[in-house]
Amino acid sequence: MTDKVGLRLGYKAPNFDAETTQGKINFYDYIGDSWVILFSHPADFTPVCTTELAEAARLAPEFKKRNVKQIGLSCNELGSHEKWVADINTFGKVDLAFPIIADPSRKIAQLYDMLDEQDLTNLDDKGIPFTVRTVFVIDPAKRVRLSLQYPASTGRQFSEILRCIDSLQLTDREKVATPQGWQPGDKLIVHNSLKTEDAKKHFEGKEVEEVFPYLRFVSV
Structure with missing residues (x-):
């Protein structure tokens, strides 16, 4: 089903290998028997994203309590991510410990339909298609249980995402x-x-x- 445009609720999340700030990962291996929140960012060093990642890092213990792993994605090189993480830690007074995927080719962003309505055949750094602020909550069976898309100008509310995870886990039981x-x-x-x-x-x-x-x- 994942050859269709977009990932509907209940679809199996596509697997991928990626370079991250925590080293190379296989997405399914990273999920293991946990839940995961995968969230994307338009680019490194963008102001709204910096505030979001600082809040996500601050809330890391809350996600851990719910057996939820965090992983971010931004369409820049790994070296850029590492410098950006230093800014995020300084701004938020946090220690961001979850991985951020380096996706300069936008292949993973395209796989997960994270791109806006521009020409998807033009994936070079000059042509952009822009990566919107997408959130996926994926369960241990690798099924998409929640998806949200925010415009680039609007920061996410991670407390609402935690509330949705609480609802999903409760209604499963x-x-x-x-x-x-x-x-x-x-x-x-x-x-x-x-x-x-x-x-x-x-x-x-x-x-x-x-x-x-x-x-x-x-x-x-």
């Missing part, structure tokens, strides 16, 4: 969905695969609140 604005500890929506009476048995000892036959809440 429990027969629930998460309502709008959900935060860990809030009430959950009973999955539509369960009728109300079945839900009361499934969530024994928990109150199942029925608003409509199709909208039931429970706390787990």
